[in-house]
Amino acid sequence: MARIEHFNNPNAPKPNSIVVAVTVFVQDEQGRVLLIQRTDNGLWALPGGAQDFGEYIAETAVRETREESGVEVEVTGVVGIYTNPNHVVEYSDGEVRQQFSICFRGRYIGGQPTTSDESSAVKWVARGELDDLSIHPSMRLRIDHGFEQLNAPYIG
DSSP: OOOEEEEEEEEEEOOOOEEOEEEEEETTTSSSSEEEEEETTEEOOOOOEEETTTOOOOOHHHHHHHHHHEEEEEEEEEEEEEEEEEEEETTTOOOEEEEEEEEEEEEEEOOOOOOOOEEEEEEEEEEEGGGGGGOOHHHHHHHHHHHHHSSSOOOO
């Protein structure tokens, strides 16, 4: 399913749903962050996705990271909560979702970066290489906050 990200766009369609979703900021032993290239829009992003019925939100973070990247993580904290009402995602099925995402901090446990139906590429990326990638501003904010290791989770 295709998706279009609208960010601070006054002509964006009005949202018709809010879904609890997660992203995961995890670094390898060299301090690089794990990123996937999404198959639905081609942008680079932290692994993540929507919570399923019957699972704790930390389980969602672990499952989505494994499914999209092949990497096993353990949740160790919260980077931030991202709820900008001016960021909506329009899907080809008519859903227009207002952003609601909890970005977790994860600890790398194992596994090798592996693509999936949702990721056309998966790799560890050094902070200095981020500007060379196509990353949505909302996702870049989460990545920057992850690297900054703020004293308290970002709430915005």
